[in-house]
């Protein structure tokens with residue numbers, strides 16, 4: 001069931017960034033912070049650098065836009081050696097988002113976003129249109145244009161930081177723990193939004209985190225680093241989870257690798273059950289009829305736009321007197337098609353009936369998944385390695 | 397001439413006092429402007445170089461410890477009498493708090509902000525002009541205000557080198573103390589300076605508000 005996994009290896013891969021024997025030894029230190037790192041980053045991918053604190057992730061990333069100047073090695077961007085190019089020009093081609101965001105507090109949101117376009121000499125109209133477009137992209141109302149950063153919440157600031165970095169549409173973005181400073185719920189939303197956004201913009205993104213779960217969620221490819229930015233494994237999340245290169249990687253992934261794989265599969269890729277549905281405006285007789293013919297105990301009622309509204313059982317609609325819009329109980333436990341199986345399972349566990357309703361982007365009904373469907377999916381994603389005798393992670 | 401009451405005196409010399417006050421304010425403003433240009437420039441040049449910053453701060457502090465009579469006196473052989481030595485001495489006294497606040501203000505800019513500016517491709521000069529100076533500005537202007545109050549008082553002593561302003565009245569009053577209207581002369585000068593100080597305070601409050609981004613308070 002490989003089609004149940006996100007398709008990441010697209011065969012034809014174009015190198016966007018190439019780091020060649022890159023090293024950095026900070027002044028006054030004997031040990032290098034980054035030692036002889038060579039890696040290729042492919043166009044249109046999110047590459048996550050992940051590793052323990054102090055292993056050199058930030059230093060590595062900052063050498064790409066030369067906020068930190070390497071003491072050895074070369075950096076190529078789109079084949080061009082930029083190791084000694086004009087750093088200011090280089091940086092205008094690379095979006096940069098840091099954990100502290102660093103919005104300019106004395107400038108309005110609009111002026112913050114306009115910074116790079118203005119330097120590049122765009123005309124006023126184009127800049128203004130771009131600001132509107134970006135605010136929409138990051139889900140911030142246009143009425144915020146003239147606000148100052150201090151008037152925004154942490155999550156909103158983070159969104160503006162991303163918008164500002166994307167302003168001049170740079171092909172590359174560097175993001176250092178961009179969602180590190182917000183609460184877990186906001187973080188998850190920002191991650192989801194960003195993944196969705198990336199599907200449209202297809203930038204080459206270098207993303208730093210120390211959180212393996214975030215790496216698995218965000219990464220098309222993950223580089224697990226050890227001290228001095230030495231690569232322990234550079235691979236897709238699937239392969240890192242199913243085939244960790246060594247004990248270091250295994251330890252870093254931690255327990256529950258199988259469970260983590262659930263976050264890589266999407267509910268839209270597994271088989272949904274056929275469930276009887278009816279409209280809120282249907283007759284009671286019609287609904288009863290559908291239920292009997294389906295052999296199920298419940299019918300799902302949809303509104304005019306096919307959005308799930310209520311579950312009803314036979315007992316709920318015995319009396320024609322109760323309108324369908326008030327019968328039964330409200331349909332909760334709704335997940336979008338692109339939600340991960342992990343999130344779906346979570347929703348199902350906390351839902352009343354142990355099943356989840358799958359909807360599309362616009363909230364329209366797509367199908368229902370139950371535990372059996374998820375179990376089946378898990379069964380089919382068991383890695384081949386388990387069968388040929390490789391160690392199975394604890395609890396698997 | 398008989399001595400008159402202070403209010404009578406004010407009424408009779410109103411025009412002169414106003415003119416002297418304007419002169420006084422003008423020499424203070426010119427000196428402040430010069431000190432601001434020099435202080436901010438030195439601050440900008442040294443805030444990232446701790447050793448250099450210490451040297452210029454030490455020099456500016458030393459100037460402030462020279463008694464004003466001595467400094468004015470020292471300037472006579474170089475610049476003669478009148479307006480020129482006054483402006484030079486006042487600028488020198490005004491330097492310290494402007495310089496110190498410029499350095500402090502620039503150093504207190506959040507490094508994350510300068511790093512993101514740098515990361516966006518702003519050159520060093522652009523970072524300074526568009527980001528660092530505007531962010532440090534509230535601190536710098538506070539330094540200018542302190543200097544203004546300081547040299548408003550010191551400017552009175554400029555009368556010693558025949559400088560402009562209210563000092564002339566105070567000096568001549570003090571030198572003939574007991575004589576007709578001598579006390580009124582002194583008090584009139586003081587009053588002028590106090591009123592000027594209040595005017596400057598108000599001016600800086602308004603200026604500070606007008607020149608500081610709304611995003612910053």
Ligand SMILES: Nc1ncnc2c1ncn2[C@@H]1O[C@H](COP(=O)(O)OP(=O)(O)OP(=O)(O)O)[C@@H](O)[C@H]1O
Pocket residue numbers: 026027029033051052053054055056057058059060210
């Ligand atoms: N400016 C600097 N001067 C000296 N040493 C530095 C400097 N910046 C980083 N280092 C050192 O280089 C090593 C790598 O630091 P780096 O910030 O790249 O780690 P990191 O992987 O990003 O860690 P974290 O997850 O904590 O952010 C550390 O040992 C750190 O102390």
Ligand SMILES: [Mg+2]
Pocket residue numbers: 057058059
């Ligand atoms: Mg870091």
